[in-house]
Amino acid sequence: QFRANSAGGQNMEFAPKEVWTRDDDDSRDERLRLLGYAGAAASFEAGTRGVEGCIPGTLCQWRPASSDEEDVQLLQALISQWREPELCNVCSCKVVPDFINREGTGIGVELLHYIAISIRERGFKKRIDKSGHDVPVVVREPAGTDSHGEALQAWQEKVAEEEGFPPVRIKHNEEMFTSLGNGHFFQALNLYACQCSAINESGIYRVGNDGALRDAMSSGVPSIVLKSTTPRPVRARIAVLLNSKFDFRWTLKSDGTLDVSDAKENNTYTPQFEAMSKHLDAVVVNSLVRTHLGIKESQRIQG
DSSP states (O other): OEEOOSSTTTTGGGSOEEOOOOOSHHHHHHHHHHTTOOGGGGOTTTOSOOSTTSOTTSSOOOOOOOSHHHHHHHHHHHHHHHBOSSOEEEOGGGEEEOTTSGGGTOOOHHHHHHHHHHHHHHOOOOOBBTBSSOOOEEEEEOTTOHHHHHHHHHHHHHHHHSTTSOOOOOOTTSOEEEEEEOHHHHHHHHHHHTTOBOSSSSSBOOOTTOHHHHHHHHHOEEEEEEOTTOOHHHHHHHHHHHHHTTTEEEEEOTTSOEEEEEEEEOOSOOOHHHHHTTTSOHHHHHHHHHHHHTOOOOTTOOO
16 A cells, blocks of 8 residues: 655655555565566565565565554544534535645646536535535634634635636625635535636536536535634645545445544555645645646646
């Protein structure tokens, strides 16, 4: 098991995992043969040569234990300490990004529309058990608090200066939520709620016959809600851990409860694009999406 990315070894904590499994000795020897090792190198008992960095004749490496377990335990402890007792159905119209995320750059408009297009093409995937969308983590912000005013003002300025975001529908005297995880997801729902135009292709985002999407916009999505007193350093740490440990998933039970002390790792294949999009700042993630989609002409291309 190892992490691999195409970014020259940078930000490896966000890289997707590659997991090799060995069913028997024959599959091990075949793997070694395909790697170009044969003869003495293919047998632990017969020789002393082997794959560089591995025990001779094997694919085994002695290496320090992964920090994943410690990070997941820290994430679970922070959320348990600062969360409200129950899950809450949060409507996207009441959510703005918390700008402590992604180095204070907020939401990338290209990634926002990429998610909206994915919903249109594949349908909205309601969270059931461990499948479907991630369980969002948000902070409840009563009207009148400093963090409420700062987050709302920052989001209003962002929407005003860059085309493609959904309009802000929250007033200064209304309670709202700030998103630490799934900020792009919530704003993608707002694109549908406001019937906004797509930026990289023609058309308007409409709910159509997608009942799950309609329900998510009208009733909200089950979310972990943190208290408004959650300190900013704690918010920042939770946001980083949510992005870097995206391959660990909680189980949303049929009765609507969520036990954050039980996170299971998802070892299915994660594309590099998806893994990299979890942590890059808004400017870089916009560039990543354009590269992924093959877009060469855009008013957001700098330089």
